[in-house]
Amino acid sequence: MCGEMVDFRRNRDIISAMKSTESHLCFEGVPVRVRFSARRRRIGLAVERQTVLLLLPEGFSMRNAEILLHDHQNLIQRLLRQDRQVSVMESPLDFRIGGRLPLLGEEYEIRLETTPGKRPRFDGVCFRVTAADPAGIRRQILLIYRQLAADVINDRVEALAARHGISYGTVKINSASSRWGSCSAAGNLNFSWKLVLCPEPLLEYVVAHELAHRRQMNHSSRFWQEVEQLCPAYRLRRKLIREEARRLRSWRELS
Ligand SMILES: [Zn+2]
Numbered sequence: 446m447c448g449e450m451v452d453f454r455r456n457r458d459i460i461s462a463m464k465s466t467e468s469h470l471c472f473e474g475v476p477v478r479v480r481f482s483a484r485r486r487r488i489g490l491a492v493e494r495q496t497v498l499l500l501l502p503e504g505f506s507m508r509n510a511e512i513l514l515h516d517h518q519n520l521i522q523r524l525l526r527q528d529r530q531v532s533v534m535e536s537p538l539d540f541r542i543g544g545r546l547p548l549l550g551e552e553y554e555i556r557l558e559t560t561p562g563k564r565p566r567f568d569g570v571c572f573r574v575t576a577a578d579p580a581g582i583r584r585q586i587l588l589i590y591r592q593l594a595a596d597v598i599n600d601r602v603e604a605l606a607a608r609h610g611i612s613y614g615t616v617k618i619n620s621a622s623s624r625w626g627s628c629s630a631a632g633n634l635n636f637s638w639k640l641v642l643c644p645e646p647l648l649e650y651v652v653a654h655e656l657a658h659r660r661q662m663n664h665s666s667r668f669w670q671e672v673e674q675l676c677p678a679y680r681l682r683r684k685l686i687r688e689e690a691r692r693l694r695s696w697r698e699l700s
Contacts, residue, residue, distance in 0.1 A: 468507060472497060472514045475525065479510050490517060492524035540583040546572060548593070550644030555582060567593055594618050594638035601652045602634060605675060611659050625651045625686065628658035643689045650682035 468479045477497040481504075489500030499510060514521065538546055545552040548567070558565070558573040565574045565585035574585045595618045602616055614633040621637040628634050634655050640648045653676035661668035672679045 468510075470507065470511065472511070472521070473518075475521070477510075477514065479507065481505065488513065490520065490524070492521070492528045495525065495528060497521055497524075538586075540579045540586060542574075542577060542582070546586065547642050548590075549597070549641055549648065550646075555586065565589055590641055591618060591638045594636070594641045597641060597648065598636045598652065601649055602656065605649075605652055605656055609656070609675060611656050613656065613659055625690075626655045628655045628662075630662065632659055643686065646678070647682055647686045647689060650676050650679055650686060653679065654683075 466481050468481075470477045470479065475495070475497055477499055479499045479501060481501050483503040485500060485502045488502070489498075491498045491500075497514070499514070501510060538544075540555070542555055542557050544555050546555060553567070554571045556571045556573055557577060558575050563573070563575065565572075565576075565588065567573070567589050572586055572589060574582050576582050576585055598618065599616050602613065605611075606613055612632065614629070614631055616634045616636070618638050619635055620639070621635070622639065624637070625640055626634065626636045636651065636655070640651055654672055657668060657671035657675055660671045669679075676682065
Protein backbone atom coordinates (compact mmCIF):
# COMPACT_ATOMS: atom_id res chain seq x y z
CA MET A 446 0.00 0.00 0.00
CA CYS A 447 1.29 3.43 -0.86
CA GLY A 448 -0.22 5.72 1.68
CA GLU A 449 0.21 9.15 3.00
CA MET A 450 -1.48 11.02 5.80
CA VAL A 451 -2.93 14.33 4.85
CA ASP A 452 -2.94 16.70 7.75
CA PHE A 453 -6.43 18.03 7.38
CA ARG A 454 -8.25 18.99 10.52
CA ARG A 455 -11.85 18.09 10.95
CA ASN A 456 -13.90 21.05 9.87
CA ARG A 457 -17.06 21.27 11.94
CA ASP A 458 -18.84 23.41 9.35
CA ILE A 459 -18.84 20.63 6.79
CA ILE A 460 -19.94 17.82 9.05
CA SER A 461 -23.13 16.24 7.87
CA ALA A 462 -25.19 13.54 9.50
CA MET A 463 -23.40 10.86 7.46
CA LYS A 464 -23.41 7.68 9.55
CA SER A 465 -22.43 4.88 7.18
CA THR A 466 -19.10 3.20 7.81
CA GLU A 467 -18.12 2.56 4.19
CA SER A 468 -19.21 4.08 0.89
CA HIS A 469 -18.00 3.76 -2.67
CA LEU A 470 -17.55 6.37 -5.33
CA CYS A 471 -15.68 6.81 -8.55
CA PHE A 472 -13.14 9.59 -9.03
CA GLU A 473 -12.04 10.16 -12.62
CA GLY A 474 -12.48 6.49 -13.44
CA VAL A 475 -10.69 5.27 -10.32
CA PRO A 476 -12.72 3.37 -7.71
CA VAL A 477 -12.70 4.98 -4.26
CA ARG A 478 -13.61 3.31 -1.00
CA VAL A 479 -14.54 5.82 1.65
CA ARG A 480 -14.36 4.57 5.21
CA PHE A 481 -15.62 6.47 8.21
CA SER A 482 -14.43 5.93 11.74
CA ALA A 483 -15.54 7.57 14.97
CA ARG A 484 -12.03 7.29 16.39
CA ARG A 485 -10.31 8.89 13.42
CA ARG A 486 -9.14 12.49 13.85
CA ARG A 487 -7.09 12.94 10.69
CA ILE A 488 -7.80 12.18 7.09
CA GLY A 489 -6.01 9.23 5.61
CA LEU A 490 -5.47 8.68 1.92
CA ALA A 491 -3.96 5.55 0.43
CA VAL A 492 -3.91 3.58 -2.80
CA GLU A 493 -4.06 -0.19 -2.79
CA ARG A 494 -4.47 -2.36 -5.89
CA GLN A 495 -5.40 0.68 -7.95
CA THR A 496 -8.22 1.60 -5.59
CA VAL A 497 -8.19 4.81 -3.58
CA LEU A 498 -8.87 4.35 0.10
CA LEU A 499 -10.10 7.45 1.87
CA LEU A 500 -10.27 7.27 5.65
CA LEU A 501 -12.40 9.95 7.23
CA PRO A 502 -13.59 10.97 10.66
CA GLU A 503 -17.23 10.07 11.23
CA GLY A 504 -19.59 12.83 10.15
CA PHE A 505 -17.67 13.91 7.06
CA SER A 506 -20.08 14.29 4.09
CA MET A 507 -19.66 12.52 0.77
CA ARG A 508 -19.78 15.87 -1.01
CA ASN A 509 -16.78 17.00 1.00
CA ALA A 510 -15.08 13.69 0.38
CA GLU A 511 -15.32 14.47 -3.34
CA ILE A 512 -13.91 17.97 -2.83
CA LEU A 513 -11.08 16.45 -0.86
CA LEU A 514 -10.31 14.04 -3.71
CA HIS A 515 -10.21 16.97 -6.15
CA ASP A 516 -7.91 18.93 -3.85
CA HIS A 517 -5.48 16.01 -3.71
CA GLN A 518 -5.54 14.96 -7.35
CA ASN A 519 -1.78 15.20 -7.74
CA LEU A 520 -1.12 13.14 -4.64
CA ILE A 521 -3.64 10.52 -5.80
CA GLN A 522 -2.01 10.30 -9.24
CA ARG A 523 1.39 9.87 -7.60
CA LEU A 524 0.10 7.12 -5.28
CA LEU A 525 -1.58 5.34 -8.21
CA ARG A 526 1.73 5.41 -10.11
CA GLN A 527 3.66 4.08 -7.12
CA ASP A 528 1.07 1.35 -6.62
CA ARG A 529 1.43 0.25 -10.27
CA GLN A 530 5.21 0.01 -9.83
CA VAL A 531 4.81 -2.02 -6.64
CA SER A 532 2.36 -4.32 -8.42
CA VAL A 533 4.90 -5.05 -11.16
CA MET A 534 7.65 -5.63 -8.61
CA GLU A 535 5.40 -7.90 -6.58
CA SER A 536 4.44 -10.17 -9.44
CA PRO A 537 4.02 -13.65 -7.98
CA LEU A 538 6.93 -16.05 -8.12
CA ASP A 539 6.86 -18.14 -11.25
CA PHE A 540 6.73 -21.78 -10.12
CA ARG A 541 7.02 -23.37 -13.54
CA ILE A 542 9.77 -25.27 -15.27
CA GLY A 543 11.79 -22.53 -17.01
CA GLY A 544 10.56 -19.88 -14.56
CA ARG A 545 13.16 -17.70 -12.84
CA LEU A 546 13.30 -17.18 -9.09
CA PRO A 547 15.20 -14.74 -6.87
CA LEU A 548 17.95 -15.92 -4.56
CA LEU A 549 20.28 -13.52 -2.71
CA GLY A 550 20.01 -10.84 -5.35
CA GLU A 551 20.38 -13.11 -8.39
CA GLU A 552 17.83 -14.98 -10.47
CA TYR A 553 18.00 -18.68 -11.23
CA GLU A 554 15.99 -20.90 -13.53
CA ILE A 555 13.85 -23.82 -12.41
CA ARG A 556 14.85 -26.98 -14.27
CA LEU A 557 13.36 -30.44 -14.19
CA GLU A 558 15.69 -33.07 -12.73
CA THR A 559 15.51 -36.14 -14.95
CA THR A 560 18.23 -38.26 -13.32
CA PRO A 561 16.48 -40.93 -11.21
CA GLY A 562 17.15 -40.87 -7.48
CA LYS A 563 18.19 -37.20 -7.38
CA ARG A 564 16.57 -34.93 -4.80
CA PRO A 565 15.17 -31.43 -5.39
CA ARG A 566 17.99 -28.95 -4.74
CA PHE A 567 19.75 -25.75 -5.69
CA ASP A 568 23.05 -26.64 -7.36
CA GLY A 569 24.57 -23.18 -7.70
CA VAL A 570 23.38 -22.87 -11.31
CA CYS A 571 19.64 -23.51 -11.07
CA PHE A 572 16.83 -24.87 -8.94
CA ARG A 573 16.41 -28.56 -9.77
CA VAL A 574 13.00 -30.02 -9.03
CA THR A 575 11.58 -33.50 -9.55
CA ALA A 576 7.93 -32.41 -9.76
CA ALA A 577 6.55 -31.03 -13.01
CA ASP A 578 3.23 -29.55 -11.81
CA PRO A 579 3.19 -26.00 -10.38
CA ALA A 580 1.92 -27.10 -6.94
CA GLY A 581 4.62 -29.77 -6.64
CA ILE A 582 7.31 -27.39 -7.90
CA ARG A 583 6.18 -24.75 -5.44
CA ARG A 584 6.35 -27.22 -2.52
CA GLN A 585 9.83 -28.35 -3.48
CA ILE A 586 11.12 -24.82 -4.10
CA LEU A 587 9.87 -23.61 -0.71
CA LEU A 588 11.72 -26.50 0.97
CA ILE A 589 14.87 -25.62 -0.97
CA TYR A 590 14.56 -21.94 0.00
CA ARG A 591 14.12 -22.85 3.64
CA GLN A 592 17.16 -25.12 3.64
CA LEU A 593 19.27 -22.50 1.85
CA ALA A 594 18.12 -19.87 4.36
CA ALA A 595 19.10 -22.10 7.29
CA ASP A 596 22.54 -22.74 5.78
CA VAL A 597 23.31 -19.15 4.75
CA ILE A 598 21.95 -17.50 7.90
CA ASN A 599 23.66 -19.94 10.29
CA ASP A 600 26.89 -19.38 8.42
CA ARG A 601 26.65 -15.56 8.57
CA VAL A 602 25.63 -15.54 12.24
CA GLU A 603 28.51 -17.84 13.19
CA ALA A 604 31.09 -15.85 11.25
CA LEU A 605 29.99 -12.40 12.44
CA ALA A 606 29.54 -13.49 16.06
CA ALA A 607 32.99 -15.11 16.09
CA ARG A 608 34.66 -12.05 14.56
CA HIS A 609 33.15 -9.74 17.19
CA GLY A 610 33.12 -12.09 20.17
CA ILE A 611 29.34 -12.14 20.54
CA SER A 612 27.56 -15.08 22.19
CA TYR A 613 24.08 -16.24 21.28
CA GLY A 614 21.68 -19.11 21.91
CA THR A 615 19.85 -20.95 19.16
CA VAL A 616 19.22 -19.86 15.58
CA LYS A 617 15.77 -20.70 14.25
CA ILE A 618 14.32 -20.13 10.80
CA ASN A 619 10.63 -19.24 10.52
CA SER A 620 8.20 -18.12 7.81
CA ALA A 621 7.51 -14.69 9.26
CA SER A 622 6.29 -12.06 6.83
CA SER A 623 5.97 -9.19 9.26
CA ARG A 624 9.55 -9.17 10.53
CA TRP A 625 12.87 -10.30 9.13
CA GLY A 626 14.45 -11.28 12.40
CA SER A 627 14.28 -11.09 16.17
CA CYS A 628 16.44 -11.66 19.21
CA SER A 629 15.00 -12.90 22.51
CA ALA A 630 16.19 -11.84 25.95
CA ALA A 631 17.80 -15.28 26.29
CA GLY A 632 19.84 -14.60 23.16
CA ASN A 633 17.95 -16.86 20.79
CA LEU A 634 17.82 -15.58 17.24
CA ASN A 635 14.96 -16.01 14.78
CA PHE A 636 15.08 -15.21 11.09
CA SER A 637 12.57 -15.43 8.28
CA TRP A 638 13.64 -17.74 5.46
CA LYS A 639 12.37 -15.03 3.10
CA LEU A 640 15.62 -13.16 3.69
CA VAL A 641 17.15 -15.33 0.95
CA LEU A 642 14.74 -13.68 -1.50
CA CYS A 643 16.64 -10.42 -0.83
CA PRO A 644 20.10 -9.36 -2.00
CA GLU A 645 22.81 -10.78 0.27
CA PRO A 646 23.96 -7.45 1.81
CA LEU A 647 20.45 -6.99 3.18
CA LEU A 648 20.47 -10.43 4.78
CA GLU A 649 23.84 -9.56 6.33
CA TYR A 650 22.41 -6.34 7.71
CA VAL A 651 19.56 -8.21 9.42
CA VAL A 652 22.05 -10.66 10.94
CA ALA A 653 24.15 -7.73 12.20
CA HIS A 654 21.05 -6.02 13.59
CA GLU A 655 19.96 -9.05 15.60
CA LEU A 656 23.48 -9.77 16.87
CA ALA A 657 23.82 -6.12 17.93
CA HIS A 658 20.81 -6.74 20.20
CA ARG A 659 23.07 -9.08 22.19
CA ARG A 660 24.85 -5.92 23.32
CA GLN A 661 21.92 -3.49 23.39
CA MET A 662 18.42 -4.88 23.83
CA ASN A 663 16.78 -1.71 22.48
CA HIS A 664 16.96 0.65 19.52
CA SER A 665 18.87 3.46 21.25
CA SER A 666 21.70 5.40 19.62
CA ARG A 667 24.13 3.06 21.40
CA PHE A 668 22.42 0.15 19.71
CA TRP A 669 22.93 1.74 16.27
CA GLN A 670 26.60 2.29 17.13
CA GLU A 671 26.85 -1.46 17.76
CA VAL A 672 25.13 -2.15 14.44
CA GLU A 673 27.64 0.13 12.70
CA GLN A 674 30.51 -1.84 14.23
CA LEU A 675 29.09 -5.06 12.81
CA CYS A 676 27.89 -3.61 9.51
CA PRO A 677 29.42 -0.22 8.58
CA ALA A 678 27.08 0.22 5.57
CA TYR A 679 24.00 -0.37 7.68
CA ARG A 680 22.26 2.95 6.94
CA LEU A 681 21.68 2.31 3.25
CA ARG A 682 20.91 -1.36 3.81
CA ARG A 683 18.37 -0.51 6.46
CA LYS A 684 16.64 1.80 4.01
CA LEU A 685 16.71 -0.78 1.23
CA ILE A 686 15.34 -3.57 3.39
CA ARG A 687 12.36 -1.44 4.26
CA GLU A 688 11.58 -1.35 0.54
CA GLU A 689 12.06 -5.11 0.38
CA ALA A 690 9.58 -5.45 3.24
CA ARG A 691 6.89 -4.19 0.90
CA ARG A 692 7.64 -7.09 -1.41
CA LEU A 693 7.75 -9.49 1.52
CA ARG A 694 4.17 -8.66 2.35
CA SER A 695 3.12 -9.89 -1.07
CA TRP A 696 4.89 -13.19 -0.37
CA ARG A 697 2.74 -13.75 2.68
CA GLU A 698 1.21 -16.81 1.09
CA LEU A 699 4.61 -18.46 0.86
CA SER A 700 4.84 -20.40 4.09
ZN1 LIG B 1 15.85 -4.53 16.44
